[in-house]
Amino acid sequence: MKASAAQLPQLLKKSLAPVYLVSGDEPLLVQEACDEIRAAARAAGYEERLSFQADNALNWNQVGDELGAMSLFASKRRIEIHFPTGKLGDGRNLLEQVLAAPPEDIILLLSSARLDAAETKRKWYKLLQGCGVHVTLWPIEPDKFPAWLQQRARSKGLQLTRGALEMLSERLEGNLLAASQELDRLQLLSPAQTVDEEIVAEAVLNSARFNIFDLVADLLSGNTPQAFKVIGALEQEGENPLGMLTVLSRDLRTALALRQALGRRENAAQFLKSHGVRQPQRARAIENLVRRKDAQALQQGLRLCSDIDRSSKGYGDRTPWDHLRDLAAALT
Numbered sequence: 601m602k603a604s605a606a607q608l609p610q611l612l613k614k615s616l617a618p619v620y621l622v623s624g625d626e627p628l629l630v631q632e633a634c635d636e637i638r639a640a641a642r643a644a645g646y647e648e649r650l651s652f653q654a655d656n657a658l659n660w661n662q663v664g665d666e667l668g669a670m671s672l673f674a675s676k677r678r679i680e681i682h683f684p685t686g687k688l689g690d691g692r693n694l695l696e697q698v699l700a701a702p703p704e705d706i707i708l709l710l711s712s713a714r715l716d717a718a719e720t721k722r723k724w725y726k727l728l729q730g731c732g733v734h735v736t737l738w739p740i741e742p743d744k745f746p747a748w749l750q751q752r753a754r755s756k757g758l759q760l761t762r763g764a765l766e767m768l769s770e771r772l773e774g775n776l777l778a779a780s781q782e783l784d785r786l787q788l789l790s791p792a793q794t795v796d797e798e799i800v801a802e803a804v805l806n807s808a809r810f811n812i813f814d815l816v817a818d819l820l821s822g823n824t825p826q827a828f829k830v831i832g833a834l835e836q837e838g839e840n841p842l843g844m845l846t847v848l849s850r851d852l853r854t855a856l857a858l859r860q861a862l863g864r865r866e867n868a869a870q871f872l873k874s875h876g877v878r879q880p881q882r883a884r885a886i887e888n889l890v891r892r893k894d895a896q897a898l899q900q901g902l903r904l905c906s907d908i909d910r911s912s913k914g915y916g917d918r919t920p921w922d923h924l925r926d927l928a929a930a931l932t
Contacts, residue, residue, distance in 0.1 A: 602734050605633055612640040617732045618702035621710040623686070624737025627842055628776040633735050634711050638678065641707045646676040654683035654691055655914050664694050667703060680709040684914040686716040692724050699727035708732075713913055745774045752779065753795070756787045763797040770878060771813070775846050778813075815924075816848050819931055820855070820885035822892055827928040831921055841920040842912050849905040851882070855889045856898040862890065893931065900930055 603611055611617075622633045638649075652663055666679060681691070688695065698708065710728075715736075719725055728734065740748050746769045753760045760768065772779045786795055789802070815834065818827040834841075854875055861871045868890075872883045889898075904927040911920040 601729060601732075602736060605629065605735060605737055608633060608636055608733075608735055611733060612636060616640060616644055616646075616707060618704075618706070619699060619708040619710070619728055619732030621712070621715075621728055621732065621734045622737065623712045623715040623734070624739075625714045626737060626739050626776050627840055628780055629737040630711055633737060634680075634709060637707075637709055641678050641709075644676075646678045646707050648677040649680065650677060651680045652682070654681055654689065658691075660691050660694050663691070664697075667694070667698050667706065667708070676705050676707075678707050678709060680711070683710070683712045684912075686713045686719065686913075688719060688722075688724065692722060695724040696727060699724060699731060702731055740774060740776065742774055745769060745772075748776075749779055749783075753783055753786075756783055758783065758786060759794045761794060761796045764795050764800045767797055767800050770876070775844075777840060777842070778844070778847070813844075813847070815844055816851060817881065817885050819848065819928055820851060820889045822888070822932050824928050824932045828925060831924050831928065835919075835921045840912075841908060841924065845905060845908055845912075849902060851886055851889075852898055852901045852905065855886050855893075856895060856902070858886060859890050859895055859898065889931065897930065901927060904930060 620637050622630050622637070624630050650666055652658055663679075663681065666677075683689070683691070702708070715725075725734075746765055749768060749772070750760055750765055768779070768782060772782065786799065789799065815827060815830045818824075818830060854872070854877060857875070858868060858871055862868060868887055869883070872886065877883050877886065893901075904923055907916075907923040908920045908927070910916060911918055911923055
C-alpha cells in the first residue's frame with residue numbers, strides 16, 4: 601500500500617509490515633520517516649541492524665544470505681538497503697524472491713531518492729505493495745515553507761516572530777536540511793523562548809562553524825582559496841552536499857537571468873528585488889558574479905551543479921566534493 605508521511609505514525613501503531621519503502625528527493629524527510637520506522641521496529645524487538653548501500657560495489661549475494669539466514673538464537677533483525685538513484689538495478693530478482701514470501705523475523709527497510717517511474721511497473725514493486733508500505737515524500741512547496749518552518753520551530757519549543765520567520769524563510773529558500781540545522785542552533789542559543797530578528801541575526805553572526813551559506817557566498821564571489829577551505833571543512837564534518845545544492849543552483853540561475861536582463865538594460869537592483877533577492881550580501885554576490893562571468897560560464901556552473909547532484913546519488917566515480925572544487929575553480 602501507499603502512505604503519506606502523515607499516515608505513517610498511525611500505521612506503525614497498528615502493526616508492523618514486513619517491508620517498508622521510503623522514497624523522496626528531500627533527504628531530511630526521508631531520514632526522519634526512516635527514523636520513525638526504526639524506532640517502532642526497535643520497540644517491537646527488532647534490535648539487530650544490518651545496512652547496505654546499493655551501489656556498484658554491493659554484493660547482492662551477501663544481502664541474499666542475510667535475508668535468508670535463520671535466526672533461531674538471534675534477535676529479530678532490521679535489514680536496510682539504500683538505493684540512491686531511485687533504481688534497484690541488480691537487486692530486483694532477489695527482492696522479488698524475498699517479497700513473494702517475506703521472512704517472519706526480519707523487517708526490511710528500503711530507502712531511495714524519488715522512485716524511478718520504470719521501477720513502479722516492475723514485479724518487485726507490485727509485490728511490495730501487496731505485503732508492505734511505500735511512504736512517498738514530496739518536497740515542501742515554496743508557499744508552504746514558512747508554515748513548515750514555524751511548525752518545526754514549535755516542535756523544538758521555539759516561537760518565531762513574524763520578522764524572524766520572514767528572515768529565515770528568505771535565507772533558507774525551502775532548503776529543509778539547512779532549516780533543520782538553523783533551528784537546532786537557535787534552540788541552543790535561545791531555548792524555550794520567542795525568537796525575533798535580532799536573535800536570528802545573532803545566531804548567524806556568532807556561528808563559528810562553516811556552513812553552506814558561507815560556501816555559496818564564497819563560490820559566487822570567486823573567493824576560491826576560502827571556498828576550498830570551506831569545502832574541506834564541510835566534507836570532513838560529514839555534511840550532505842545536497843543541502844547546499846538548492847541554494848547554489850538557485851543563485852546561479854538568478855545570475856544567468858540577471859545577465860540577460862542587463863542585456864535588455866534593466867536595472868540590476870530592481871531585477872533582483874523582483875526576484876526575491878532582498879539580502880544585500882546575497883545581491884552583491886550575484887552582481888559580482890555577473891560582472892566576472894559571461895553566460896557560457898554560468899551555464900557551465902549549472903552543468904557542474906548537475907554533476908554534484910548525480911554524484912551525490914551514486915553516479916560516477918568522483919565524489920560530489922570533487923565536483924564542487926571544479927565549480928569553485930570555474931567561478932574564479
